[in-house]
Amino acid sequence: MAALPGEDMIVNVPNGFVERSISHNSKKGQVRTDLTEGEYPPLDKGYAWVIMAASSVNLLLASGGPNAFGVFQAYYLKVLFVDEPAEKIAWISTMTVTCSFSGGLLAGPLVKIFGMRNASLIGTIIATAGLILASFSTQIWQLVLTQGVIYGLGSSLIMNISLSAPALWFDKYKGFAIGVVASGGSSGALILVPIVTKTVSALNIQWSFRVLAILYFVFTGVSGYLLKPRKELVTDKKLVDFSSLKDPAAVMIYLVGMLLRVGFNVIVLYFPASLIDIGKSPTTSTNLIMVYSVFSSISRIVCGHYAKRLGAVNILIVFHAITGIIFLSMWYSSHRFSVYLAFYIMFGIFGVPFFSLGLLIVADYYPDEKVRQINGMSYLAMGMSILVSLPTTGVIFQKVGKRVDYSSIIILGAAAYFASLVPLILLKRFLKQYNTNFKVKD
Template sequence: MPEKDKNPVDISTSSTTNNYITRTNTEVDLVPENPKPDIQEESKLPPLDKGYSWVIMFACFINTIFGFGSFSAFGVFQTYYLKITFLNVPAETIAWISTLSIFFTDAGGLLAGPIIRRLGIRYTSILGTIVATTGLLLASFSTKVWQLALTQGLIFGLGCSIIVNIAYTVPAFWFDKHRGFAIGTVASGGSFGSLIIVPIVTNISNSHGIGWSFRVLAILFFVATLVGGMLLKPRTEYKPVNKVIEFELLKDPVTIMICVISFFAEIGFSVPMLYFPASLIDIGVKKDLATNMIMVFSAFSATSRILSGYLAQRISAENIVIVSHFISGTIMMAMWYTSRSFGVYLAFYILFGMFSIQFFSLGPVMIANYYDDDKISQVNGISYLAMGVAILVGVPSIGAIFQKYGKRRDYSQIIAITSACYLISIIFLVGLRYYVKKRKLS
């Protein structure tokens, strides 16, 4: 007779639905500590993938329209600052405005968990609305770089971070079969938001100045995210960990690799978003057309985010991101770096819109699959902290390179750097895919 296993595994505690990673004695526990509710208890909960689940998806979609859609308007603001408002201010100084805004939007998400524990999901989201709107209103009266860094950067960023963290976390509680599609659709909100926000900001800044652009954006932001926040609620009682950072997660290889990928992906994505409209102007494109090109990017980006979420239900999310990052890094050098033709630039921007954003759509899907519900918000926050650090370190440095070596007209150096960021991220994506598969089988 075959020898019995000397270390039998208790199936009831070693695996869990929608978690690829199993528990070991030396790694972070990524599976539920408490047993799942029995069938009778589960039947009393709202159903997954139907009914109010779609209301949740809609509410989170609305919030990301303005939470991340506002970033697209920063391309308009950045161009306005570089070409009109701060002509005599160094590019690396101007870069601090958008740098701080993106940094606090990313890193501030870690505050969401402890606040949710005290106020609940709905009122925490509404708090984010109030803070972010205040930042936009104060920015409308700002005339100096440091004032915009404080208002558009710090205040707006912190409020926005709470809204975004919740928007990416809550759908995981309400969806199982259609989780990839739901989170992908929510992630597409930022791209659809560009189609709404960019033309409004562009037209108002041309006719009434940048101050009124901020004020109108503040009104739209307040109304939309207030409605979205009021529709939110957890499917079951949700008590995230009462810590800004759970340091045990920082020791886990999966969290580490996700953070490294987040770091490089954020730099690779942010630089074209901030500098591509200005590069169009430098090849002879009119300012209005250059900023309106952001809408072209956003249309293809929105479609791609939804499609990637749908495909993630059938294809590994990691594989989708690997292919997308390879294409993004390659076309950046093959098209943006080598050409000064508007036609080539247009083709590049369309392709970049389709492939550059897949990690931002599928990263939350991967995290929701790897971790239990009470850790999703925390890991999302840590991932966005890595993105914030990338912005804080990368964008000012690239602005300095653009100022010193590019003389504010040569984009070749920063294009090469951002292309390298996408290609480097592939190494860690492959490592993540291999490690998750290995741990799943162990």
């Protein structure tokens, strides 16, 4: 069937890709099936940088949003639900973070049905609806559903698509591009935390949700519209593909992410509170989150840039070992503010690069059509880890630490990072072996 002048025609070709035949580059009415790599948009230049920028903005809102919800959490504890048990209130943030990670597995089926751009815009609509509905919520269960499940699922779609898109457009600068995009979550805290804090105090929590909804809709809407694949890929006939669970390299990536989240959650949930317990004000605690976010963003970008030279897995092995050590030698062993500050900065440097390097490992070793599914499974694994570890850590802090002693959860955080060294070392071995799921190297 011929394409109309100026239109594209999709044709299946035997090399595993769906290639797009441009009719105005051939004779009128003639369908070309012999497109070469050079006839696609170029890698590492031109529209590739638009993809990086759009994906970064998406991550700033989709991944940075849950970071800003710490302000909401404080409001729930101190004002809105002051007579409710803390563990009950915690389900709001637990479901927000869990769904933000776990729901990404749905991105593959939606991209298959609607395309990358439309799937991202669907995420925008769902997440915005969740925020608007949250602004009318007055009960914990309502916020668990709106802010937690609905907003979280919408954000997860945007996160998965935006984290996978740069791998399709970059080669030489792939590490740098993925690092920049992955840093969006940390950078988002620098922007969204002050906005949420100001709107909650100047207006009210209802309007804070609505302002956030407007920002979310505008910025992820525009960025989502700019997203598109460099070339269309044949997707698996299965809506959700669990075959990667038979791939030892992929399983090791999932295990690293699960263990990392246990240690990472200890910092996110309890380190700011530990600062208050050594005599610092809540304002100081909030300001240090900004400092941590700056170093976290820089670390993700720099590690992505040097991953090809030093090896992504090698960087992670060294950094996770250092992170476990500083948990015990700094946070566990001291109550001085200067040591806490140094620890927080060092954690921002050494404790977070997996969020960019894990994506880079997947993009480097797996073909484009598998990247989104494996990233989705990786984030599903982290989501399940969050769902289990957040309440468990809270119980340990409540029962063992009596809500004043952080020693037990500090040890838990250190143990999680040390334990992640085992799958990392195995991953390094598996990446060197022949794997039918890996992309064919030229």
